[in-house]
Amino acid sequence: MNMILKATGVALLSILPYVQAYPVSGFKHSQRTPFFVLAGDSTTATQTSTQTSNGGGWGDGFLNTTLFKGATGRNFGHNGATTVSFRDGGDWDEVLTTVRQVRDDYHPFVTIQFGHNDQKPAANISLSQYTRNLERMVSEASDAGATPILVTPLSRRNYDDSTGTPSIIMSLANETMATIAAAHHSSAAYIDLNEASTRYLNAIGPANAFTYNLNPSDNTHLNVPGSVLFGGIVAELISQKFHDLEKSGYLRVNHKLKKNVDHGIYYWPQLL
Ligand SMILES: *[C@@H]1O[C@H](CO)[C@@H](O)[C@H](O)[C@H]1NC(C)=O
Numbered sequence: 001m002n003m004i005l006k007a008t009g010v011a012l013l014s015i016l017p018y019v020q021a022y023p024v025s026g027f028k029h030s031q032r033t034p035f036f037v038l039a040g041d042s043t044t045a046t047q048t049s050t051q052t053s054n055g056g057g058w059g060d061g062f063l064n065t066t067l068f069k070g071a072t073g074r075n076f077g078h079n080g081a082t083t084v085s086f087r088d089g090g091d092w093d094e095v096l097t098t099v100r101q102v103r104d105d106y107h108p109f110v111t112i113q114f115g116h117n118d119q120k121p122a123a124n125i126s127l128s129q130y131t132r133n134l135e136r137m138v139s140e141a142s143d144a145g146a147t148p149i150l151v152t153p154l155s156r157r158n159y160d161d162s163t164g165t166p167s168i169i170m171s172l173a174n175e176t177m178a179t180i181a182a183a184h185h186s187s188a189a190y191i192d193l194n195e196a197s198t199r200y201l202n203a204i205g206p207a208n209a210f211t212y213n214l215n216p217s218d219n220t221h222l223n224v225p226g227s228v229l230f231g232g233i234v235a236e237l238i239s240q241k242f243h244d245l246e247k248s249g250y251l252r253v254n255h256k257l258k259k260n261v262d263h264g265i266y267y268w269p270q271l272l
């Protein structure tokens with residue numbers, strides 16, 4: 001009985017992404033090629049030089065290494081951005097403009113990841129305001145014709161060593177919960193990158209984790225191999241929510257990367 005229940009549970013879980021009612025999310029085999037528009041802060045953004053250390057996220061690794069068969073995208077990650085500054089500074093308009101430009105030829109997706117700067121006291125953005133700002137982005141991305149995907153913030157690589165076993169300091173826990181709440185309120189898809197990155201960083205430990213730093217003292221931003229690694233994790237999380245992206249061959253995660261991440265084993269991507 002127990003086994004049957006468990007088996008049924010697994011079967012139900014695996015069909016959930018299909019039955020869940022996302023606004024424009026259905027992505028079926030016959031549909032247009034996906035185009036990923038990435039909205040976020042420096043932890044999504046393109047790598048800057050290691051000297052300036054103000055941008056380096058998972059975005060370019062994702063776009064460069066996980067998209068196939070004509071699937072493509074653009075990285076609008078902006079260093080220092082909050083959910084407020086991204087809109088006020090014109091970045092969000094560029095995201096929506098891009099969606100409108102590509103929507104006849106592609107199926108646009110918009111990933112939305114903030115929190116690292118929204119949480120800073122100087123930003124003066126409350127958690128409820130952050131949640132509302134994300135919900136507004138979801139609704140505007142949908143209205144423009146895209147499938148929005150909320151992304152919980154990439155973990156920082158700061159460890160608490162006090163117990164003898166280093167473990168990641170959960171400095172973005174509130175923003176993670178708020179992002180998931182925004183997804184529930186707006187019926188948007190979300191991926192829990194904070195959980196997946198924290199789990200992997202706990203498994204590999206600090207010495208390995210710091211090899212992904214943009215420069216030795218920067219535990220937030222990613223170098224190119226780090227971008228490829230965490231970009232692969234993002235792609236894997238997206239393919240779990242949108243199975244057809246993987247089935248149709250548009251989204252593909254390097255087999256070795258996926259296997260090592262699944263097993264919590266340190267992985268250094270071989271760059272072409
Ligand atoms: C992405 O590709 C560009 C162009 O080839 C390259 O300069 C950059 O280093 C790559 N970045 C990542 C994170 O893969």
Ligand SMILES: *[C@@H]1O[C@H](CO)[C@@H](O)[C@H](O)[C@H]1NC(C)=O
Pocket residue numbers: 124
């Ligand atoms: C912070 O935001 C609140 C609510 O928007 C506002 O009333 C307050 O003046 C702001 N504080 C500062 C220091 O800007």
Ligand SMILES: *[C@@H]1O[C@H](CO)[C@@H](O)[C@H](O)[C@H]1NC(C)=O
Pocket residue numbers: 170171172173174
């Ligand atoms: C989360 O929010 C609570 C309540 O505002 C606060 O006490 C706590 O310090 C926050 N946690 C983190 C990790 O910022």
